[in-house]
Amino acid sequence: MVRREEPNDDLTVxxxxxxxxxxxxxxxxxxxxxxxxxxxxxxxxxxxxxxxxLSAYATTDLSAYTARAGRARTELPRxxxxxxxxxxxxxxxxxxxGRRRSAELPNVALTVRGxxxxxxxxxxxxxVCGFRLTDALPGTYPHVMGFPxxxxxxxxxxxxxxxxxxxxxxxxxxxxxxIDAGETxxxxxxxxxxxxxxxxxxxxxxxxxxxxxxxVWRGVSTYLGRDKxxxxxxxxxxxxxxxxxxxxxxxxxxxxxxxxxRVSGDHNPIHTSRLGARLxxxxxxxxxxxxxKARCLAALAPRLPEAYTVEVAFKLPIRLPSTVNFSAIPxxxxxxxxxxxxxPHLVGTIH
Numbered sequence: 001m002v003r004r005e006e007p008n009d010d011l012t013v014x015x016x017x018x019x020x021x022x023x024x025x026x027x028x029x030x031x032x033x034x035x036x037x038x039x040x041x042x043x044x045x046x047x048x049x050x051x052x053x054l055s056a057y058a059t060t061d062l063s064a065y066t067a068r069a070g071r072a073r074t075e076l077p078r079x080x081x082x083x084x085x086x087x088x089x090x091x092x093x094x095x096x097x098g099r100r101r102s103a104e105l106p107n108v109a110l111t112v113r114g115x116x117x118x119x120x121x122x123x124x125x126x127x128v129c130g131f132r133l134t135d136a137l138p139g140t141y142p143h144v145m146g147f148p149x150x151x152x153x154x155x156x157x158x159x160x161x162x163x164x165x166x167x168x169x170x171x172x173x174x175x176x177x178x179i180d181a182g183e184t185x186x187x188x189x190x191x192x193x194x195x196x197x198x199x200x201x202x203x204x205x206x207x208x209x210x211x212x213x214x215x216v217w218r219g220v221s222t223y224l225g226r227d228k229x230x231x232x233x234x235x236x237x238x239x240x241x242x243x244x245x246x247x248x249x250x251x252x253x254x255x256x257x258x259x260x261x262r263v264s265g266d267h268n269p270i271h272t273s274r275l276g277a278r279l280x281x282x283x284x285x286x287x288x289x290x291x292x293k294a295r296c297l298a299a300l301a302p303r304l305p306e307a308y309t310v311e312v313a314f315k316l317p318i319r320l321p322s323t324v325n326f327s328a329i330p331x332x333x334x335x336x337x338x339x340x341x342x343x344p345h346l347v348g349t350i351h
Contacts (some may be wrong), residue, residue, distance in 0.1 A: 071109045071190055079112050079187075080152045082265045105160060105203065109190040110149050117145070117181040125263040128256075129291060130298035137179040138301075139310060140294040142217045143171075144264045146187040146207045150221070153189050154205060160194060161201060161225030168289050169202070170222040172311040179209075179216055186210045200226045248299065248326040249339055252287055256320055260291040286317035292346050296334055299326055300350065312348035 122141065123133055131138045153159070154166070179185075187209055194203045202224050209217040257271035266288060269276025277285045293312050297304075316338070318324060323339040336346040 071107050073109050073111055073188075075111045075113065076149070076152075077112075079115065079146075079148045082148050082151055082267065105191045105194050106153070106156065106158075108153075109188050110153055111186065111188045112146075112149055113186040115145055115185045115187055117183075117185075119181055121263065122181055128259045128263050129294035131294075131301065132298075135181040137181060138294065139173055139175045139217075139297055139304070139308075140290060142179070142185065142187075142209045143173065143207065143219050143290060145185065146189065146209060146219075147265060149187050149189040150205050150207050153191060154223075159191075161203060161223065166223040166225050168221060168314055169224050170311070170313045171290065171293060172220045172222075172309065174218045174309045176216045176218075176307055178306050179211070183211050185216075197224055200224060247328070250295070250324050250326055252318055252320060252322045252324055254285075254321045256287050256291065257285045260288045264288065264290065266290075282317070282319065285320045287320055287322075289314040289317075289346070292318060292336055293348070296326060296336060296346065296348060300328060300334065304350070308350055310348060310350045312346050314346055315344045318345050 117137070119135075122137070125131075125141060125144065126133050126138065129138065129140070154161075187207065189205065189207045191203055191205050194201060196202075202222060205221045205223065207219045207221075208215055261267045261272050268288075270280045270282065271277075271285050271288050274284055277283070292314075293310075296312075297310060318336075318338075324345060325335075325337045325339045325342075327335045327337070329335070332350045334348045334350070335344060337344050
C-alpha cells in the first residue's frame with residue numbers, strides 16, 4: 001500500500017539545489033563536535049589511521065543481512081529540501097534533545113515520481129565535474145537528483161545510525177542504459193543490510209531511478225556508523241602501496257567544495273567552510289567524495305559502454321586545495337592518489 005505524505009518543509013527543488021549553504025550555526029557545530037560526532041557528507045569524519053582499511057568492507061558479501069521483504073512505500077509529492085534535514089540531524093545529535101534510536105532499519109521505501117532534469121543545472125554540474133556538455137546524463141548525475149530522498153530517509157530521528165556520525169566508505173552505481181535529459185524519472189530510496197563492523201555498524205542506502213516502471217539506474221552508498229564501544233582491532237599505519245605514475249595531474253582548487261555543493265545540494269560545512277572544517281577536525285575544507293568519483297568518471301567517459309557498473313571505495317579525504325594523480329588501469333580499475341605523498345583518495349573499478 002502506498003501512503004502519501006506531505007513534506008514538513010515548503011522549499012522548492014530549486015531552493016534545495018541553490019542553498020542555503022549556512023544552515024548550521026557555529027554554536028551547534030561546536031556542540032556536535034563536543035559529542036564526538038560529525039555532520040555527514042561524502043567524506044570521512046574520523047582519523048587517517050581509522051579510515052585507511054574501511055574500503056574493503058564496501059564490497060563484502062551481504063547475503064546474511066538481506067533486507068526484509070514487503071517494505072511500506074511512502075510517496076512524497078516532491079523532493080524534500082536538504083537544509084531542514086541537516087538542521088534536524090544536527091539538533092537530534094545534541095545530548096539534551098536526542099531521541100532513542102531504533103535497533104533496526106526502517107521497513108519503508110520513499111518514492112518521488114515525475115522528476116525532470118533542469119538542463120541548465122545539468123550543464124553546471126557537467127562543468128563542475130569535468131563532463132562534456134551533452135543531453136546524456138552522466139552516470140553520477142541521478143545520485144544528485146535523488147540525494148534529497150536518501151537524506152530524508154537517513155536523517156530520521158530514530159534511524160539506527162545518526163547522520164552526524166556516518167562515514168561514506170563506498171558507492172556503487174549501475175547504469176542500465178543511457179538516460180536522456182528529456183526523460184522523466186521516478187526515484188525510490190530505502191536502507192538495507194545493517195551489519196556489524198569492527199568499528200561500529202554498516203548499512204547500505206539504495207537509490208533507484210526508473211522510467212515508465214523500468215529501472216534504468218541504481219546507486220548503493222555504503223555508510224559506517226562509528227560506535228565508541230567498538231574496539232576496531234589494531235590500527236595499522238604506514239602500509240600504503242606506492243602510487244602508480246598516472247597519466248594526469250589534477251589541481252583541485254579551493255572552491256571545489258562550494259562549487260559541488262551548489263550543484264549537488266550537499267552543503268555540509270566540512271566541504272564549504274574553513275570554520276566548519278576546523279570544528280569537524282580538519283585544518284581546511286575537504287572535497288566531496290562523490291565529486292571525486294564524478295571527476296574520475298568524466299575522465300573515463302570516452303571508453304564507457306552504454307551500460308556498466310562503477311564501484312569506488314573512498315579512502316583519505318582530499319584537502320582543498322590539493323594536487324591529485326589520476327591513473328587508469330587496463331583491467332578496468334582506476335585510482336586517485338595524492339600527488340605528493342602517494343596516499344590513496346579513491347580506488348575504483350568498472351565492469
